[in-house]
Amino acid sequence: MDPLEVFKIEAPGEEYGRRKYREVLLDILQDLGLVRSIGKLLVYVDIEKPLFSAYGVMRGHLPPLKVEDVGEVARAEGGYQIKVDDEEHMADLLKVLWATYGREKVEQPDRDILTVSSEVPPNDLVVTDVDQEFRRDLTDALIRIAPEGFRNRRNEMTENSFFFIAAEETLTPSLIEEVKEKIRGMDHA
Amino acid sequence: MLEPVMFTGGIYKHDLVIELVEDLGGYVLQKNVTQSEIILLLLVPSEDMPTLEALVKELRGKLTRAPLAGTEVAVVTPTLAIHHLPHSACDIAEYLRRNGAKSNMLGLARGxxxxxxxxxxxxxxxxxxxxxxxxxxxxxxxxIIEKDRLYRNITVPVVVTGGPEIDPQLLPYAYRYVSAVGRIAHRSRKASELEMLDRIVEAVGSALDKNRSDIEKDPLTTSPPRVMDAVREQVPELEMSFSPLPIALNLNGCRVKLPYEDFHQAVERVTFDEGVTLGEIAQVKPSRMKSYILVRILPMSETGFVF
Known part of the structure; x- marks a missing residue:
């Protein structure tokens, strides 16, 4: 599935709002770098109720980032040396190494070099769970996208899809089911 | 009549501009220094404009008309959250500022x-x-139609901006509705977006003109810039105010940015050449903004004279 291969918005009675919401959505998803990770996005806004809902399908599952993914691990005197390629993950990497080996066994002789005084190789340690980070960013994006006054929210996330609904009034099971039905209709249209 | 203009130029010799404006009987409303640049907001007698223009040309500066100079405009958003700010509201505030208004951003607590x-x-x-x-x-x-209750009790003219086209009849409490400036998540940079900012400035300008013509029906005892000048001269503590604009002008008075409790008497005692004090020709009351002093000049119908 290509990035945003399916992207539909419905807002009955509000043609201008529908068009504008498309721009707002794309701007926010682009700002947070999420466009490439979403394959399908269906948005239903009912301003009569009023409520906002979005259903999306994510593009594939991202595996957790390991030490060997963020740098080159080499055997060195008394332990291992890691040459970090991507400094973005330096803070997370240090945290993991400190937690695993203890602060006294981890050193940073240079900006992008870390040494570990241990016989246990660090290759398979998980630096960061990219997928979890993506889900956090996605939830943040959905809260930003939904109108601010819609404070009653529900976010259902599965392995590869999400369903988000926000409204001013209380969210009842029947309302949620009704909206899901609408979105299913959009999906099959 | 005083013409509102904005001078932009180098710091070097800018005091010549200030001196000339004061000699001509005009007023310096605001002075903003940004490194080696200076922006002056001025009120200059229209018949003397050629003199000022000649000096500005000599100094290689720029003189532009600032139709909103000497006014204060509130830009109100439903909240201060990322949904409403910064893009459209900040762009509006900035555009109003460029046209000479003092704009204040105001996010409602529960809007x-x-x-x-x-x-x-x-x-x-x-x-x-x-x-x-x-x-x-x-x-x-x-x-947009239903949220008119937010500005129903506001007595100053309200310009409402939003995305879609709406029949003005549906917004009876708004002075003017300007469409095509709804929620956006990027800064205004397209020509069409800048054009709508111009339309907002035009609507605000027309609202202020309406205010001015209302005031003219019963003129103020004296003009707000004159009050500003007198307060600036006679209340030296104003120099110590940390505000970039220690006196903000309104069409019917001004806001003096000093604590009301400590300074309202000093402001009331400010005396004009004609022998009257500010306390006699204006209401000096606490402002709703911080603890500032709000001066509201009384109209001729209440004081019986104009100077």
Whole structure:
């Protein structure tokens, strides 16, 4: 599935709002770098109720980032040396190494070099769970996208899809089911 | 008649501009220094404009008309959250500023949503201290129509901006509705977006003109710039105010940015050449903005004279 291969918005009675919401959505998803990770996005806004809902399908599952993914691990005197390629993950990497080996066994002789005084190789340690980070960013994006006054929210996330609904009034099971039905209709249209 | 203009130029010899304006009987409303550049907001007698223009040309500066100079405009958003700020509201505020107005951003405490949106009495009073207000709304027509209750009790002209086209009849409490400035998540950079900012400035300008013509029917005892000058001269503590603009002008008075409790008597005692004090020709009361002093000049019908 290509990035945003399916992207539909419905807002009955509000043609201008529908068009504008498309721009707002794309701007926010682009700002947070999420466009490439979403394959399908269906948005239903009912301003009569009023409520906002979005259903999306994510593009594939991202595996957790390991030490060997963020740098080159080499055997060195008394332990291992890691040459970090991507400094973005330096803070997370240090945290993991400190937690695993203890602060006294981890050193940073240079900006992008870390040494570990241990016989246990660090290759398979998980630096960061990219997928979890993506889900956090996605939830943040959905809260930003939904109108601010819609404070009653529900976010259902599965392995590869999400369903988000926000409204001013209380969210009842029947309302949620009704909206899901609408979105299913959009999906099959 | 005084012409509102903005001078932009180098710091070097800018005091010549200030001196000339004062000699001509004009006023310096605001002075902003940004490194080696200076922006002066001036009120200059229209018949003397060629003299000032000649000097500005000599100094290689730029003189532009600032139709909103000497006014304070509130830009109101339902909240200060990322949904309403910074893009459209900041662009509006900045554009108003470029046209000479002093713009204040105001985020309501509970202005969100359609059914639950509210405005407090304090917020209403604070907005009423301005000369005009711009309410920045979103992209859904029904919300914009229903949220007119937020500005129903505001006595200054309210310009409402939002996305869709709406029949002005549906917004009876708005002075003017400007469409095509709804919620956006990027800065205004397209030509069409800049054009709509111009339309807002035009609407605000027309609202202020309406205010001015209302005031002219019963003229103020003296003009706000004159009060500003006198307060600046006779209340030296103003020099110590940390505000970039220690006196903000309104069409019917000004706001002196000093604590009311400590300085209201000093402001009331300010004396004009004609022998009257400010306390006699104006109401000096606490402002809703921080603890500042609000000066409201009384009209001729109440004092019996104009100077």
């Amino acid at each position: 969100v949503g359609r059914e639950i949106a509210q405005i407090t009495e304090y917020e209403t009073d604070l907005i009423n201290e301005h000369d005009a207000a711009v309410f920045s709304y979103g992209n859904f027509a029904r919300c």
